[in-house]
Amino acid sequence: MTREEIKEIFGEVLFNVSVELGRKKVTIGEMLRWESGTIIRMNKTSGEPVDFLVNEKPLAYGEVMVLDEKFGIRISEILTKEQLVEKFKDGLYG
Numbered sequence: 001m002t003r004e005e006i007k008e009i010f011g012e013v014l015f016n017v018s019v020e021l022g023r024k025k026v027t028i029g030e031m032l033r034w035e036s037g038t039i040i041r042m043n044k045t046s047g048e049p050v051d052f053l054v055n056e057k058p059l060a061y062g063e064v065m066v067l068d069e070k071f072g073i074r075i076s077e078i079l080t081k082e083q084l085v086e087k088f089k090d091g092l093y094g
Contacts, residue, residue, distance in 0.1 A: 015055055016055050016056065017054055019051065019052055019062065019064070019071075019073050020051040020053055021042060021044060021050055022043050022044035024040060024042050049061035049062055049076055050062055052075060058084065059079060060075045060076075060078045060079055061076050061077045061079070062074055062075045063076055
């Protein structure tokens with residue numbers, strides 16, 4: 001099926017698109033200790049690409065950009081099947 005055929009069939013289907021800076025699993029005990037000003041260490045490092053999610057599932061990596069005072073994302077890499085399997089192995093995208 002070509003892109004044009006897919007567009008013709010599914011072109012009006014809506015998806016939730018979001019960008020995630022990082023994830024972390026925490027216990028309820030940890031959450032109960034949080035207060036204003038608490039810093040939560042995430043699983044990504046500074047400068048690392050963000051996760052581009054479609055319907056809460058990873059699809060690509062991207063770079064955060066500022067366009068006309070609003071955030072935008074430049075897609076830098078579409079994930080392969082193997083990369084998707086690795087992302088699901090850690091249980092954060094189950």
